[in-house]
Amino acid sequence: MGYMATVFLRLLPTVPLTLFFVVISFVLGFFFAMLLAAMKLSRFFPLRLLATAYITFIRCAPSVVILFLAFFGLPLALSAVGIHVEEAGSNVFTIFTLTLIASGIMAEMIRAAYLAVSPGQYEAAVSVGLAPFQALIKVVAPQALYIALPNFGNMAVALLHESSLAYLIGTIDIIGRANIMSMSAYGAKSVSIYLVVAMIYWLLSTLIGNGVDLMVSRYGRAFDAVAART
Secondary structure, three states: OHHHHHHHHHHHHHHHHHHHHHHHHHHHHHHHHHHHHHHHHOOOHHHHHHHHHHHHHHHHOOHHHHHHHHHHHHHHHHHOOOOOOOOOOHHHHHHHHHHHHHHHHHHHHHHHHHHHOOHHHHHHHHHOOOOHHHHHHHHHHHHHHHHHHHHHHHHHHHHHHHHHHHHHHOOOOHHHHHHHHHHHOOOOOHHHHHHHHHHHHHHHHHHHHHHHHHHHHHHHHHHHHHHHHO
């Protein structure tokens, strides 16, 4: 137990970097996912086809393949048009990869949540004088967000787990530091080290899950209060 406590303290400084990956990629992925969802809901067939192709690729390709394509393929593709990103750190490619993964999966969450809101809600808002965009933002979007929140929580936990692949391109996150510690001990302490890693990921996943549950609960009470006043 004493050694595991030492491992925990040595791994603890890498936790903020892992959480940084999750937060940044989630936020960037959310905005990109909104665009993709709008494209897939569009009546313009080429936009729907482009969004569907992207989402299908992201959902079907293994995360490690997307990571390697981003890390090895993106610099080659950009260098062909005179843009050089070879010196970008592994952290940049980690965030880029996680953003791609998040956007492709969250786009379907957003689309499904939007379609789950009754069209009558939008029509009623417009009929009482709201502009179409106002009806979308003030009436449809809050309900869709409430519907999507649990899935967003699952996405955040999934990004936390996917970020563990970043060590493959040289990122020193939780797994990266654990691998260094394991190799420095010539594999003799690997079980203890990775048990601590599992415990850290379990704690972080639990915190994210409980945080989302709290948000859903408070959001639900807010909806009930609004409904009671109307």
